[in-house]
Amino acid sequence: MNTPQLDNVIPKPASVLDKARIYRDKFKAWVNLDSSNLTAGQQLAVKYFTVAVILFVAQILFGLLSALQFIYPGFLYGILDFNVNRMVHINAMIVWMLYGFIGSIYWLIEDESGTEIVGLKWANIAFWVLTGAVTLVVLVYLFVQVGPGKDSSLWFINEGREYIEAPRWADLGITAVMLVFFYNVVATFSKGNWSGIAGVLVLDLIALVGLYLAGMFYMTNITHDQYWWWWVIHLWVEATWEVLVGVIMAWSLMKLLGVRRKIVQTWLYIEVALMFGSGILGLGHHYFWIGMPEYWLSVGGFFSALEPIPLVAMVVHAIYDSGVHAFKTVNHPALAWVIAHAFGNFFGAGVWGFMHTLPQINLYTHGTQWSASHGHLSFFGAYATINIAFFYLAIQQWRGNVWMAAGTRHAWRWKWALGLLNAGVVGMTVALLIAGYEQSFIERAVEGSTWAGYFAAQNQPSFQHAMNWRMFFGLVTAAGLGLLVWDLLTIGKYEERKAEKVVEKVIVH
Amino acid sequence: MIEPVALKDFFITFFSSALIILAGAAYALLFAWSKINSHTGIKIGALAAYAVLVASVLELTRAAQFQGYWLIISVAMVIGYFFAPIGIWHLCVKTHGHPDDTSIKTKIQEDEQ
Numbered sequence: 006m007n008t009p010q011l012d013n014v015i016p017k018p019a020s021v022l023d024k025a026r027i028y029r030d031k032f033k034a035w036v037n038l039d040s041s042n043l044t045a046g047q048q049l050a051v052k053y054f055t056v057a058v059i060l061f062v063a064q065i066l067f068g069l070l071s072a073l074q075f076i077y078p079g080f081l082y083g084i085l086d087f088n089v090n091r092m093v094h095i096n097a098m099i100v101w102m103l104y105g106f107i108g109s110i111y112w113l114i115e116d117e118s119g120t121e122i123v124g125l126k127w128a129n130i131a132f133w134v135l136t137g138a139v140t141l142v143v144l145v146y147l148f149v150q151v152g153p154g155k156d157s158s159l160w161f162i163n164e165g166r167e168y169i170e171a172p173r174w175a176d177l178g179i180t181a182v183m184l185v186f187f188y189n190v191v192a193t194f195s196k197g198n199w200s201g202i203a204g205v206l207v208l209d210l211i212a213l214v215g216l217y218l219a220g221m222f223y224m225t226n227i228t229h230d231q232y233w234w235w236w237v238i239h240l241w242v243e244a245t246w247e248v249l250v251g252v253i254m255a256w257s258l259m260k261l262l263g264v265r266r267k268i269v270q271t272w273l274y275i276e277v278a279l280m281f282g283s284g285i286l287g288l289g290h291h292y293f294w295i296g297m298p299e300y301w302l303s304v305g306g307f308f309s310a311l312e313p314i315p316l317v318a319m320v321v322h323a324i325y326d327s328g329v330h331a332f333k334t335v336n337h338p339a340l341a342w343v344i345a346h347a348f349g350n351f352f353g354a355g356v357w358g359f360m361h362t363l364p365q366i367n368l369y370t371h372g373t374q375w376s377a378s379h380g381h382l383s384f385f386g387a388y389a390t391i392n393i394a395f396f397y398l399a400i401q402q403w404r405g406n407v408w409m410a411a412g413t414r415h416a417w418r419w420k421w422a423l424g425l426l427n428a429g430v431v432g433m434t435v436a437l438l439i440a441g442y443e444q445s446f447i448e449r450a451v452e453g454s455t456w457a458g459y460f461a462a463q464n465q466p467s468f469q470h471a472m473n474w475r476m477f478f479g480l481v482t483a484a485g486l487g488l489l490v491w492d493l494l495t496i497g498k499y500e501e502r503k504a505e506k507v508v509e510k511v512i513v514h
Numbered sequence: 515m516i517e518p519v520a521l522k523d524f525f526i527t528f529f530s531s532a533l534i535i536l537a538g539a540a541y542a543l544l545f546a547w548s549k550i551n552s553h554t555g556i557k558i559g560a561l562a563a564y565a566v567l568v569a570s571v572l573e574l575t576r577a578a579q580f581q582g583y584w585l586i587i588s589v590a591m592v593i594g595y596f597f598a599p600i601g602i603w604h605l606c607v608k609t610h611g612h613p614d615d616t617s618i619k620t621k622i623q624e625d626e627q
């Protein structure tokens with residue numbers, strides 16, 4: 006029967022799709038990006054960057070929800086619990102950063118190897134497989150929030166390992182996609198030219214992907230489980246990711262400032278030696294209180310005390326290099342974010358890491374908001390920044406390698422985005438530091454880590470004020486991100502001037 | 515064995531730890547700067563930064579109650595942070611040594627004149 010009235014109320018699926026298509030076309034017309042400015046590898050890279058930015062936005066939204074639940078514990082209780090919001094928040098973070106890194110590598114390998122990407126078709130399929138899997142995993146997180154702790158849950162719902170909670174079917178998929186990625190990288194360099202940067206990159210990727218496997222076993226003993234899980238988390242962020250970022254930085258510095266290859270390569274080798282030398286055994290700082298032998302107290306304390314050294318060296322070198330090259334670049338926002346990376350890495354990992362890494366004090370700070378303070382500053386400072394820098398490099402090329410330095414239109418947008426994002430994260434870091442200090446004092450030292458002590462600490466006014474401030478600065482961060490996305494979509498849109506090629510330009514008199 | 519930090523020493527433990535890293539970086543930067551600018555004030559600044567570092571290490575050693583082989587960390591920091599900036603500086607200069615670059619040195623000296 007034909008019911009004309011209903012037809013008007015319930016939209017037909019086809020018309021919804023049509024509408025979506027119209028909006029998409031309108032959006033594309035507004036953004037007005039021309040992909041013919043990009044090589045095939047770069048076109049794939051920007052797909053990765055697009056998903057990265059979307060996941061970054063998701064990360065922040067779920068961060069805001071979890072922060073709100075600290076203030077109003079009943080908020081969304083039973084609908085979208087804190088543990089789910091927190092899980093999506095930090096898993097989205099890991100995944101968007103990996104998307105950013107993979108995109109950056111696809112972006113630079115053609116230039117670095119001097120040839121076209123080998124196996125591009127596979128790479129494109131891998132991108133869609135990975136993105137489909139990520140979407141499905143997140144949907145399952147949101148729709149299956151509770152259930153039994155069975156083998157099938159592990160395979161299909163959630164693995165329950167902080168930061169890398171993807172169920173096992175997705176783990177296997179991710180590993181397969183990584184193998185395709187790895188094949189692209191190795192085959193492309195083999196066809197073109199190998200370089201020092203290429204060599205470090207490939208060795209580092211072997212370690213990075215290999216470590217992921219350590220997070221896939223299931224162990225009945227929680228100590229064993231945590232032992233291997235930390236291999237992934239710690240050896241990623243304090244060794245393999247640092248080196249990967251070193252590779253991306255080395256290449257970017259050649260492009261951005263025209264630094265010579267010999268310089269960036271020498272630094273890269275030294276960085277690898279220092280990072281791995283201190284970072285691998287620095288792993289011990291996570292083994293203090295999880296039931297591992299006592300010698301880890303000394304090993305972890307000693308080696309993680311060395312971890313800031315490469316970070317000090319890098320910040321000194323960054324300042325030296327900027328001085329030599331007098332900040333001459335055709336991409337101001339990218340350079341600004343590279344500088345934010347040098348400082349963020351130094352403060353977030355170096356200073357904030359060292360402050361709580363000795364077992365004598367970690368006994369009290371372990372697992373308090375102290376860790377969250379360090380976690381926010383380090384992940385943002387070291388890894389969000391460098392990815393954002395690369396997004397700016399990419400958008401410059403996508404617009405047709407336009408000028409993005411002095412006299413760019415609407416430069417206030419990127420400057421305010423930079424300012425708000427950094428101020429927001431630093432503000433949250435300080436708020437969490439105060440909360441963590443109070444927690445380690447009241448909950449741990451005074452009340453002796455009891456259940457009652459936990460609540461005593463949570464109910465202190467200083468803790469609760471800190472949570473309000475964290476919310477406030479979270480909103481500042483979110484505003485910065487909104488501006489960043491807007492700026493990335495519009496910067497260079499009406500720019501006519503082309504960026505000149507940067508060549509090594511040392512100040513000569 | 516470790517002797518946990520006493521309650522009253524929490525703040526100074528965090529403070530002196532942070533200061534070690536910050537003073538280490540300040541010393542490294544001032545040291546590098548003193549090499550390209552002969553102003554004695556900068557050299558004194560570098561030494562002052564190092565002095566702050568040594569004082570912070572001593573304070574942390576006390577607050578974190580280091581004893582026995584834990585003292586190796588203190589000694590390693592005092593010695594390591596003294597020499598590391600010198601190494602970093604040589605590295606900066608050596609990697610930038612290029613036949614046709616007169617280096618930042620001349621530029622800054624000219625600016626002074």
Ligand code: HEM
Pocket residue numbers: 167242243290291309310312313350353354355357358359361362363367370371372373376377379380381383384387
């Ligand atoms: C960019 C590099 C780094 C990142 C991204 C990072 C990130 C993190 C995160 C997210 C946590 C919390 C883990 C959890 O959920 O329990 C953590 C813990 C920790 N980090 Fe880092 N970190 C970095 C570098 C460092 C460095 C260089 C040090 C030492 C000098 C350090 C020392 C620690 C310690 C001791 C803990 C354990 C805290 C606890 O007991 O709860 N981190 N790190």
Ligand code: HEM
Pocket residue numbers: 065068069070071072091094095098376377378380381384385389430475476478479480482483
């Ligand atoms: C709107 C901004 C943000 C808000 C409101 C927010 C909020 C939160 C909350 C409530 C948690 C749970 C802490 C807990 O378990 O007690 C958390 C954890 C975490 N967030 Fe955020 N976050 C924000 C942005 C970020 C950014 C930009 C990063 C890094 C790039 C980040 C990285 C992390 C990490 C690594 C953890 C785990 C820390 C740990 O367990 O020690 N967050 N965040």
Ligand SMILES: [Fe+2]
Pocket residue numbers: 239243287288290291
């Ligand atoms: Fe670690």
